[in-house]
Amino acid sequence: MTDTQWPRFQVFHQEQPGRPHTNAGAVHAPDAELAIQNARDVFVRRPDCVSLWVVPADQIFSLTAEEISRSGLPPAPAAEGGLQRYLVFIKRTQVGSHEHAGAVSATSGQAALAEAVSTFGKADGLVWWVVPERLVNRTEADQIGSLFGPAKDKPYRDQAFYHTTTLMRQIRGRPKQEA
Amino acid sequence: MNEAERLAAFEARIHRGEKIEPGDWMPEEYRRQLIRMISQHAHSEIVGMLPEGAWITRAPNLRRKLVLLAKVQDEAGHGQYLYHAAETLGATREEMIEALLSGRAKYSSIFNYPSQSWADMGVIGWFVDGAAILNQTMLARCSYGPYSRANIRISAEESFHMKQGKEQVILMSQGTPGQRTMVQDAVNRWWWPTVMMFGPHDHESPNSPVLIRWGIKTKTNDELRQDFVNQVAPEVLELGLSLPDPDLRYEQASGNWLTGPIDWDEFWRVVKGNGPCNAERIAARRKAHADGEWVREALAAYAERQPTT
Numbered sequence: 094m095t096d097t098q099w100p101r102f103q104v105f106h107q108e109q110p111g112r113p114h115t116n117a118g119a120v121h122a123p124d125a126e127l128a129i130q131n132a133r134d135v136f137v138r139r140p141d142c143v144s145l146w147v148v149p150a151d152q153i154f155s156l157t158a159e160e161i162s163r164s165g166l167p168p169a170p171a172a173e174g175g176l177q178r179y180l181v182f183i184k185r186t187q188v189g190s191h192e193h194a195g196a197v198s199a200t201s202g203q204a205a206l207a208e209a210v211s212t213f214g215k216a217d218g219l220v221w222w223v224v225p226e227r228l229v230n231r232t233e234a235d236q237i238g239s240l241f242g243p244a245k246d247k248p249y250r251d252q253a254f255y256h257t258t259t260l261m262r263q264i265r266g267r268p269k270q271e272a
Numbered sequence: 273m274n275e276a277e278r279l280a281a282f283e284a285r286i287h288r289g290e291k292i293e294p295g296d297w298m299p300e301e302y303r304r305q306l307i308r309m310i311s312q313h314a315h316s317e318i319v320g321m322l323p324e325g326a327w328i329t330r331a332p333n334l335r336r337k338l339v340l341l342a343k344v345q346d347e348a349g350h351g352q353y354l355y356h357a358a359e360t361l362g363a364t365r366e367e368m369i370e371a372l373l374s375g376r377a378k379y380s381s382i383f384n385y386p387s388q389s390w391a392d393m394g395v396i397g398w399f400v401d402g403a404a405i406l407n408q409t410m411l412a413r414c415s416y417g418p419y420s421r422a423n424i425r426i427s428a429e430e431s432f433h434m435k436q437g438k439e440q441v442i443l444m445s446q447g448t449p450g451q452r453t454m455v456q457d458a459v460n461r462w463w464w465p466t467v468m469m470f471g472p473h474d475h476e477s478p479n480s481p482v483l484i485r486w487g488i489k490t491k492t493n494d495e496l497r498q499d500f501v502n503q504v505a506p507e508v509l510e511l512g513l514s515l516p517d518p519d520l521r522y523e524q525a526s527g528n529w530l531t532g533p534i535d536w537d538e539f540w541r542v543v544k545g546n547g548p549c550n551a552e553r554i555a556a557r558r559k560a561h562a563d564g565e566w567v568r569e570a571l572a573a574y575a576e577r578q579p580t581t
């Protein structure tokens with residue numbers, strides 16, 4: 094059997110221009126290009142997507158409020174390399190997904206997490222993710238039509254396409270037929 | 273903190289309505305129950321494509337064909353969301369798929385019944401997806417964050433599945449005598465299997481107490497089953513169709529529609545592998561997996577040429 098346990102990529106989608114990218118779930122793929130293709134197939138069957146980002150899941154540094162309350166903030170490690178930019182995603186509500194909040198610069202993932210917590214507020218964050226910006230792969234403007242267009246002309250995927258409530262009301266209002 | 277204090281803190285979090293996220297402390301039993309439930313749910317979405325998939329080429333017109341294709345495609349997506357949710361707990365996709373293909377894994381017993389006519393496409397949508405919506409709306413409130421989010425996403429997509437089916441049953445029930453006979457036959461065959469789909473009675477459901485205690489489920493099997501019967505039974509009767517239960521009645525005092533006794537022998541027979549289509553379903557999944565081997569080989573060759581970042 095072929096090994097298909099490809100690396101996981103976390104997928105972020107943007108519903109409208111100007112809205113933050115939010116986490117949709119994950120896909121497996123041999124590389125980022127196919128991860129975007131898989132993410133489109135798995136998460137974009139409906140027209141509410143204008144952009145996708147994928148990031149390798151094993152490159153995400155994660156910290157939860159529960160971990161902080163158990164063990165405190167992770168100690169800032171000694172500088173491991175040059176300063177680089179990390180994108181920050183935060184889950185802020187219990188019933189919510191990770192949302193792109195901004196970016197920080199740091200010399201390591203752990204340092205970026207500490208930086209993210211202090212920059213974006215510890216009080217209302219439940220889970221923080223940071224990932225080096227250079228590892229974020231994004232859909233390009235010239236891919237938008239071919240990737241997201243097919244989901245736009247399928248109104249029958251929307252429950253409002255079916256008028257079951259009206260049909261039931263009409264049947265109820267009809268005089269009963271004699272048996 | 274020792275183990276007992278950790279468990280107390282964990283249960284207090286659940287009691288406050290907090291979601292447990294990957295990275296948070298959780299009891300091993302919570303992880304085990306979730307992997308069991310989420311993987312079974314994922315398998316049900318995947319096997320659930322088969323009874324309807326068999327009718328795509330026999331759709332009566334292009335509109336119905338597009339709708340059925342879109343619905344079956346959604347179920348494939350639901351399976352993917354759920355396998356990924358189980359992966360956040362340490363299960364691997366290959367283990368889960370291997371368990372399904374080897375016949376060890378369980379999935380919803382409803383999909384081991386055959387789809388015999390086009391009217392089944394209507395009744396499955398209304399009954400089976402309607403039942404799944406009740407279950408998944410509850411699971412959207414689950415205490416485990418990734419499973420809750422997968423169910424929110426699934427629930428948003430399921431309404432269309434239910435309504436396209438209900439629309440067909442309504443239209444056939446008001447159609448020609450032949451259509452009425454066909455849809456009544458489908459209702460007769462799918463009613464009891466759907467009522468059983470919610471699982472054994474609460475007092476015979478060994479996992480229920482711990483699932484409720486830890487907020488994995490917020491309603492019991494019997495509560496969900498009652499919601500389903502209350503929702504669907506009166507509307508089926510309003511369409512001039514009957515349900516295959518001579519004891520079905522409305523109870524004024526409770527406001528509930530009560531069914532007659534459920535044939536649990538049949539339920540266990542199907543769960544244990546001896547339903548009408550168990551062997552056929554697994555054989556179909558194995559064939560699909562084998563037929564897809566060339567895609568996996570092509571991806572493996574591609575991955576070799578293109579080292580991942």
Ligand SMILES: [Fe+2]
Pocket residue numbers: 317346347350404426430
């Ligand atoms: Fe589904």
Ligand SMILES: [Fe+2]
Pocket residue numbers: 347401404430433
């Ligand atoms: Fe469905």
